[in-house]
Amino acid sequence: MSISLDQVTKRFGVTFGVEDVTTEIPSGALTAILGPSGAGKSTLLRLIGGLVTPDAGRISIDGEDVTDVDPRHRNIGFCFQNYAPFRHMTVAKNVAYGLKVRHRPRAEIAARVTEMLELVRLSDLAGRYPAQLSGGELQRMALARALAIEPRVLLLDEPFGALDAQVRGELRTWIKELHDAVHVTTVLVTHDQNEAMEIADNLLVLNEGRVAQVGTPTELYDHPASEFVLRFLGPSTTLDGQAVRPHDLEVVGPTEGTPAVVTEVATLGFEIRVSLRLDDGQELWAQMSRAQFQALAIGVGDRVGLRRRPGAAARPAQAAPDAATTTSTDGAPVTTPDDQGRALTR
């Protein structure tokens, strides 16, 4: 069931709103809404779910205009950031809730609950209360509860936000598998670009409430529509007024490319990060494999040349970030998406 948004606007104060969003979310796919904090990701999800009413614009699900439809009649599955478990009900009762509301026969409810609990691998915990479950189990219970009503679309708000790294990884893989098995149109919100790239068929990048770009992870990575998207989807640096990825920088002999001096070399496992300073004082860094680094035979203080790898993604940099924001004191580049987002929104 596809979801389409037509010039949807919702304003709150300064942040978290969405502005003139027009997009089509394809049927059956797993789409990730991605963006820095305050970009309006959750608001967009809540608009689709009907928990927030737009100031302007229309929202339709599967061709039906649902803009004025109460969330209870939209037939959507919504998983909240804190899972919103019904604390006074057992796992099985939680999952059965939506079916009871629909007055389904008792036997049908029981069968469906059993099926859902098997799907999310919580059959053994059917009689437990939410307080007796771990974060990952609560997340799975919330998914089973949302899926039990056979929703037209499944909406997940920061599904991995509150989990520790290992559970996060497991659940990420599992949601991907679940989506492959159930094939319900799924939209999830995340601020983690790696998570989104790994799990989603499509990405929708939001910046300050506006759509920055829509496409497959590969499309967005290889052909970023703007400097914002390039910088948001991974580490970036600036050379000759262009935002580029550090692994797209080639270190060559001092007679070629843009002249620079090696200021620091950091070994990070199988990767080498080479920090450099251009003649005008701008600092940047390049990333390469250990083999590439050894072939270059360079060290701190050496003069080298820098150029962009042919065919590498690059977008004109609005303002070259100052040295302090590209390189921290220990030489590790500071390029977290949130920092980039804030730097650009200032």
Added chain:
Amino acid sequence: MTAAPIGARRMWPLRAAVLTYLALLVGLPVGYLFYNAFSSGFGAFWRAVTQPAAVSALWLSAKIALVVVPVNTVVGIGAALLLARRRFVGRRFLDLTFDVPIAVSPIIIGLALLLAYAPLGSWFGPWLARHGIMAIFSPTGIALASMAVSLPYVLRSVVPVLVEVGETQEAAARTLGAGAWRRFFTITLPAIRWGVLYGVTLTLARTLGEFGAVLVVSGNQSKTQTMTLWIANEWEQNYNELSSFAGAVVLASISIVVLVVLSILRSREKRLHVDIA
């Protein structure tokens, strides 16, 4: 010794002080009251509390409670939802107004009701009297006074729970298709039930125990004599100590039983659901 929590030894003077304080203020006087009520034997106690005036007073108190507690529970939950979940002009004013009845002396509430609803020389009283409603010097007046003085208890017990529980469970129920009433009865009410029960207990205790406001509006007639008024009357007017002690014991026992039942229910609930704080 090794298992004792750190500082446990230093806590005992504080514990002793608190226990002494409680004993002097509550334990000894109430114990002495019970002792006195039964000093002439159980037969005398029983005759005192089963005399017609005592029974009718207790019955009136029960009827008043049966009206006041449900009404103030519904009003309290409604107001709590309004105050905890909505932002509107005058919200803070409403919030403060609910506390007025317990912030001022009950005698003031009684006098204010008298001024507003007395059958003669008040604002609404004469109009009501023409329509056959005696709002003051009647059981209706006692119910009004009891409602006023026990107004905020449910509200004050429920608001913090509502705030703590948050709205996402209700939002989740809504996306699952539940309408407003179903959400209230299946999600909101179970989530706040202990707050409600606590508020109901306090409302009941206050209603049964109220003296000042009720005294003003009762007009001191036998048909408007609640248990507290009867106890005071036996003591002050009839010099019948045993009756007043016995009545006091009955009233106190009711409240104690309610508190004990609440605490048993709660501890059983805690064993069933680990989540109930």
